[in-house]
Amino acid sequence: MSKLRIIVAGAGGRMGAANIAAIAAHDGVELVGALDRPGSAAIGKDAGTLAGLEALGVPVSDDIAPLLGRADAIIDFTAPASSVALAQRAAQTGLVHIIGTTGCSEADDAAIAAAAAAGARIVKSGNFSPGMVALTALVEKAARALADYDVEILEMHHNKKVDAPSGTALMLGEAAARGRDIALKDHKVTVRDGHTGPREAGTIGFATLRGGNVIGDHMVILAGQSERIELNHRAQDRTIYANGAIKAVLWAAAQPPGLYSMADVLGLND
Numbered sequence: 497m498s499k500l501r502i503i504v505a506g507a508g509g510r511m512g513a514a515n516i517a518a519i520a521a522h523d524g525v526e527l528v529g530a531l532d533r534p535g536s537a538a539i540g541k542d543a544g545t546l547a548g549l550e551a552l553g554v555p556v557s558d559d560i561a562p563l564l565g566r567a568d569a570i571i572d573f574t575a576p577a578s579s580v581a582l583a584q585r586a587a588q589t590g591l592v593h594i595i596g597t598t599g600c601s602e603a604d605d606a607a608i609a610a611a612a613a614a615g616a617r618i619v620k621s622g623n624f625s626p627g628m629v630a631l632t633a634l635v636e637k638a639a640r641a642l643a644d645y646d647v648e649i650l651e652m653h654h655n656k657k658v659d660a661p662s663g664t665a666l667m668l669g670e671a672a673a674r675g676r677d678i679a680l681k682d683h684k685v686t687v688r689d690g691h692t693g694p695r696e697a698g699t700i701g702f703a704t705l706r707g708g709n710v711i712g713d714h715m716v717i718l719a720g721q722s723e724r725i726e727l728n729h730r731a732q733d734r735t736i737y738a739n740g741a742i743k744a745v746l747w748a749a750a751q752p753p754g755l756y757s758m759a760d761v762l763g764l765n766d
């Protein structure tokens with residue numbers, strides 16, 4: 497079987513390097529293009545060198561146009577504006593588009609859904625690790641079973657992260673909300689400061705920590721009157737996300753256009 501040809505967007509970033517290295521190590525895929533922001537220091541450099549590997553003969557560019565005809569998929573861990581623009585390109589050409597970018601607004605998500613409806617095969621997830629997808633399913637079940645317990649979600653990431661709460665924390669919050677048959681947007685509490693009064697029953701609280709080079713820690717707490725359940729996930733290496741993104745490419749290549757989640761990729765929604 498021929499290898500699937502992948503473009504990595506955000507090649508100069510932390511996840512860009514992890515994605516390039518994971519593609520180079522995988523037998524079923526090959527890197528055919530690397531993109532970054534116009535003006536980025538990565539432009540013109542070899543993608544392999546940027547990822548700490550031997551040169552791969554793939555220079556980083558700021559122009560996707562010449563790459564579109566010779567790629568099957570884009571792996572994109574960048575920024576919301578970039579992911580929306582790439583989704584529109586993927587729709588024009590029917591490409592697989594794997595979106596790991598977090599911090600998207602409702603309008604960004606609507607534009608991404610529109611691109612999927614217009615022909616792109618998009619897998620979008622706040623977290624591409626299979627362990628986190630499994631944890632998300634557990635959180636939904638626990639929130640449903642323990643309907644009167646208070647749900648609080650704590651996350652810690654490195655000091656370069658720009659969005660909060662993390663995409664994963666929001667994904668876990670959505671799972672808890674599904675378990676309770678409520679809409680997260682109507683029940684989430686992301687800030688507590690000053691005289692807040694007692695905790696409002698049925699809300700889902702978020703706490704954000706930032707520091708050092710923490711890759712990604714998440715804890716979901718279900719607090720009852722005489723007990724507390726803590727569901728924890730700690731990422732130890734970005735390779736876990738990059739390998740999940742490749743798994744998503746291989747799965748999505750065989751799907752019709754649409755917007756999919758990692759739960760779809762892992763067969764949890766079958």
Ligand SMILES: NC(=O)C1=CN([C@@H]2O[C@H](COP(=O)(O)OP(=O)(O)OC[C@H]3O[C@@H](n4cnc5c(N)ncnc54)[C@H](OP(=O)(O)O)[C@@H]3O)[C@@H](O)[C@H]2O)C=CC1
Pocket residue numbers: 505506507508509510511512531532533534535536537573574575577578595596597598599621622623624625663737
């Ligand atoms: N879903 C998941 O499993 C995971 C998601 N993430 C998410 O992935 C995203 C990237 O994370 P990370 O790699 O740590 O971040 P970095 O800042 O290290 O990398 C982002 C890259 O995208 C580039 N970029 C930013 N804006 C644009 C643009 N408009 N057009 C093209 N390229 C652009 C940046 O270029 P420059 O530096 O020049 O600005 C940089 O190379 C974040 O949203 C993060 O939350 C991260 C890990 C796992």
Ligand SMILES: O=C(O)C1=N[C@H](C(=O)O)C[C@H](O)C1
Pocket residue numbers: 598622623653654657661662663664665711712713
């Ligand atoms: O920015 C990061 O680093 C990460 N972002 C994702 C998120 O916002 O949840 C996934 C992971 O936690 C790392």
